[in-house]
Amino acid sequence: MENRSSINNIRTLFPALNQRVNGKKLVYLDNGATSQKPLSVIELVNEMNSGVNGNIHRAVHELSAKTTSLYEGARDKVKNFINASQREEIIFTAGTTASINLVASSFSQKYLNPGDAVLVSEGEHHSNIVPWQMACDRTGATLRVLPLDDNGCWRLDLLDTLLDSSVKIVSVAHVSNILGVINPIEKVIERAHSLNIPVLIDGAQGIVHSRVDVQKLDCEFYAFSGHKMYGPTGTGVLFGKYHWLEKLPPYLGGGDMIESVSFEKTTYTQPPLKFEAGTPNFIGMAALGAAIDFILQIDTELASKNEKEIVEYVLKEFSAIEGLTLYGQHSQNKIPLFSFTVKGAHPTDLAMLMDKMGVALRSGQMCSEPVMDRFGTESMLRASFAVYNTLEEAKIFILSLKRAIKMLT
């Protein structure tokens, strides 16, 4: 009971959760796609748009000073949040996709040549495949793929044969957006480092469900989005080890990233601003700072207890539903995210019917066609839970799923 009332306290901070959809109480289970926002984030965005608005880093007036300090304050918050060793290692971007594109573009310009390779896994989101394919196309390098086993886990037994000196960078997900599996990134980082290969971690899902310590992980780059971690859309972070950020050429050219400009020669400023050309989303980034404050206030013991109850309940109910296949291992090494199919009922049909019952899920290929191919299906249905989801909502999810299956089969 105590559990429930505390989660309900968290829910009161999220106005979007308190609405009806198709006449039914909203049960929002598409958090893997984007999370809802707490009042503190919403209010800061409003406050800044309503008055505290001046372009950062370029003026002496009061409004500019205020926004600059909120923007740079957010950088400190991110630095502490992921335990980076210095604030200059935090680059603000538009999201995980932008962060990965930045590295893929800048890194490949300098370090990828014909005959080189980039290693990704079979379980990646399109955002961690396509930028590397584009980089390979430009440079003549090739893409190597670490396969998944039937449980959705990396085939670590193949790692040594895939990793050799021709691999110039490894880019893999911390947590799969389809399978929810928490990948053994520590092992891959260690193996890559033994060959002096840098590693980028796609942390879009990983940053939300566990505390990330980039110094402990020792990865060269860690990319994530603000909008999945209760922050505003269009915000993202790229962590990079400082000596790497120094070595990489700039990505976009423009204001704020230069030291001096003339028509003969332009020199660039130091990281992080070297990678932040143009006016950034300073209101969004300031509000990402507020989202981090929110996350730090969560009672982690309570949250993990609630999460555990939900996972146990869903797994138990799933095992009793005939024809249901759950993808990704059913063990502890998983975030509360469930991708599944039901024999004889198309995921889109299920999602449409459940939407009418107020339950918001994701269906389709979920930006990971190779994962669909790996498991021999065209599409899946995904329920992904966040800190504000209750066991009661999990019950409504199961009830509506059973009702929808009954209608379709």
Added chain:
Amino acid sequence: MTIKEVEQEIVEEFAIFEDWMDKYEYLIELGKNVPVISDGAKLESNLIKGCQSRVWLDAEFKDGKIFFKADSDAIITKGIISLLIRVFSGRRPKEILEANLDFIKQIGLQENLSPTRANGLLSMIKQIKAYSLAYAAKEESSK
């Protein structure tokens, strides 16, 4: 019957359903009765690929009229397809080109034809119109 009259007939059928549940149950029922394309004829060339579901569409031109067959891997999509086929199949190209499909909105299924749904239905209607345009041109040139 004209296309307008068939559309009106469908609107009246759907009017008997009080809530969305009954409406979708009827669509699922309709989905089971679509003139389907045999698996062998489900070619890449007549596949309309959406992120959410796939639709196959085949057209045959006979005696100045176009006959459509279609299929989908999702049953509610298929139910809506059956309505579209009921309206369009066996019509002259000109009639099809003039139809504006108001009935979809009237029976409350408009959201299923939104581009964000990516279920292949919107592309299917475009494809039906494209066939009609092509056959209309063919008729014109053979006159």
